[in-house]
Amino acid sequence: MILPLSLIGLFGLAAVALLVSPWPQLAPGAVLALVGLLALWRRPAWGLLAIAALVPFEGLFKDSDLSAAKLVGSGLALVLMLQLASGKLPGERLRSNLWPLLLGFLACYGLSFWLSDSWLLSAQHLRELLIGLLLFVMTLLIGREVNLAMLARLVSLSVAATCVLAMYSSKYQDQGRAAGLLDDPNVFALLIAFAVPLTIWLLLNAPRLGEKLLWLACAGLLLAGMTRTESRSGLVVLLISLGIGLYHYRVQLTRIRPRHLGLLMLALALLLPAAVAVMPAKYVERIQSLSVLKSGVNAHEDDSLGRRASYIVVGSRMIRDNPVFGSGPGTFPLHYANTGYAKAFSANRKITDLYRRAHNTYLELFSEVGIPGGLLFVGMIALALRNFWAARGAWLRQHDVARADLLTHLSMSMLAVGLFLMFLSAPNHKYLWIMLALSGVLRAQAESAGRMEVRP
Numbered sequence: 332m333i334l335p336l337s338l339i340g341l342f343g344l345a346a347v348a349l350l351v352s353p354w355p356q357l358a359p360g361a362v363l364a365l366v367g368l369l370a371l372w373r374r375p376a377w378g379l380l381a382i383a384a385l386v387p388f389e390g391l392f393k394d395s396d397l398s399a400a401k402l403v404g405s406g407l408a409l410v411l412m413l414q415l416a417s418g419k420l421p422g423e424r425l426r427s428n429l430w431p432l433l434l435g436f437l438a439c440y441g442l443s444f445w446l447s448d449s450w451l452l453s454a455q456h457l458r459e460l461l462i463g464l465l466l467f468v469m470t471l472l473i474g475r476e477v478n479l480a481m482l483a484r485l486v487s488l489s490v491a492a493t494c495v496l497a498m499y500s501s502k503y504q505d506q507g508r509a510a511g512l513l514d515d516p517n518v519f520a521l522l523i524a525f526a527v528p529l530t531i532w533l534l535l536n537a538p539r540l541g542e543k544l545l546w547l548a549c550a551g552l553l554l555a556g557m558t559r560t561e562s563r564s565g566l567v568v569l570l571i572s573l574g575i576g577l578y579h580y581r582v583q584l585t586r587i588r589p590r591h592l593g594l595l596m597l598a599l600a601l602l603l604p605a606a607v608a609v610m611p612a613k614y615v616e617r618i619q620s621l622s623v624l625k626s627g628v629n630a631h632e633d634d635s636l637g638r639r640a641s642y643i644v645v646g647s648r649m650i651r652d653n654p655v656f657g658s659g660p661g662t663f664p665l666h667y668a669n670t671g672y673a674k675a676f677s678a679n680r681k682i683t684d685l686y687r688r689a690h691n692t693y694l695e696l697f698s699e700v701g702i703p704g705g706l707l708f709v710g711m712i713a714l715a716l717r718n719f720w721a722a723r724g725a726w727l728r729q730h731d732v733a734r735a736d737l738l739t740h741l742s743m744s745m746l747a748v749g750l751f752l753m754f755l756s757a758p759n760h761k762y763l764w765i766m767l768a769l770s771g772v773l774r775a776q777a778e779s780a781g782r783m784e785v786r787p
Contacts, residue, residue: 447659456661520565
């Protein structure tokens with residue numbers, strides 16, 4: 332209790348100091364901060380849940396130095412450091428089979444940073460990556476206490492809420508495409524693709540009809556939000572996730588009797604035309620434009636596909652020039668701006684239009700950090716998927732089907748993030764680093780439970 336009492340004394344002194352300062356109106360803020368820290372001290376997992384729930388709302392504070400997520404993250408980091416120092420949290424919780432790959436990646440990253448073509452751009456990239464690394468460490472420390480069902484509920488509700496805002500307010504749209512509270516419709520589509528498997532799990536496991544209707548409504552909002560993003564990559568990732576889900580539940584599907592087949596066909600006959608009717612015509616055109624890939628990309632037919640093709644050309648050239656160490660973290664926009672593609676695909680010739688990221692995390696890391704660093708990053712994502720699947724297998728061997736089903740849906744969400752990184756530059760995405768750490772934690776939990784069960 333020494334540390335909590337010292338925190339109370341510290342914030343009490345801060346409140347008194349603010350009361351006698353020229354800014355007495357800030358004194359209640361110190362009291363609220365104290366209450367928040369004490370709550371995090373008792374339930375640090377609440378902080379991680381809050382961060383996950385606040386990810387879709389980050390755009391509300393994009394022009395501010397302070398945001399709810401930053402305040403919660405800073406408080407949680409302080410609490411975890413104090414608990415580690417006091418021995419309340421054992422240091423062995425930091426163990427993970429991802430560390431060898433992560434440390435190797437960081438070593439390659441550091442060498443690439445030292446040899447970077449632009450230390451300023453690399454420093455900005457490092458600052459963003461450190462946020463993800465901090466989340467990774469915090470999740471390792473408190474991942475065992477995280478209520479996975481509550482995590483699924485918060486993610487589903489928060490993303491569905493932003494879908495409502497994006498569909499019915501032009502303020503949260505980008506040239507008619509739903510972007511939620513974020514700047515990029517594709518980033519918003521990533522959140523939806525991540526949330527859909529978790530929402531389906533909630534729908535299938537809801538014990539009461541009212542809850543089933545709630546999660547069915549959330550699933551409908553997520554699917555409608557995906558169509559409004561007009562994201563072709565989002566549609567591809569979502570279909571892959573749903574296909575995996577159908578394969579997982581293939582045994583249950585065999586229970587459909589012939590008498591149910593007519594009802595199923597009727598539902599499909601009603602839903603499919605309705606989906607096509609509500610789908611924006613522009614989105615249908617964007618999906619149809621993928622047919623040009625059969626004969627090669629023509630920038631005159633599809634400007635977006637032309638830009639993505641140019642990113643691959645520039646990234647490939649950068650890899651050939653610096654295959655081992657790359658050009659330096661965050662320097663892809665600098666190299667792209669010096670090509671004719673930047674001017675050709677610039678809509679208004681603004682500086683921000685010329686300096687473009689690769690819109691492909693893997694291509695970006697291979698070109699900026701080098702081939703070894705890129706392979707280690709890909710290896711981390713592959714190992715995380717393997718961890719989820721190994722945890723699922725461990726629970727199945729213990730005949731815990733409910734937990735195994737949840738692990739399947741978490742695997743689908745992790746796969747959605749991994750696939751989406753082929754269409755986005757987001758190596759620091761919060762969901763990515765939370766899921767990387769959570770995969771190792773859940774695998775260790777499942778395997779330790781299995782060992783305890785067979786122990787005489």
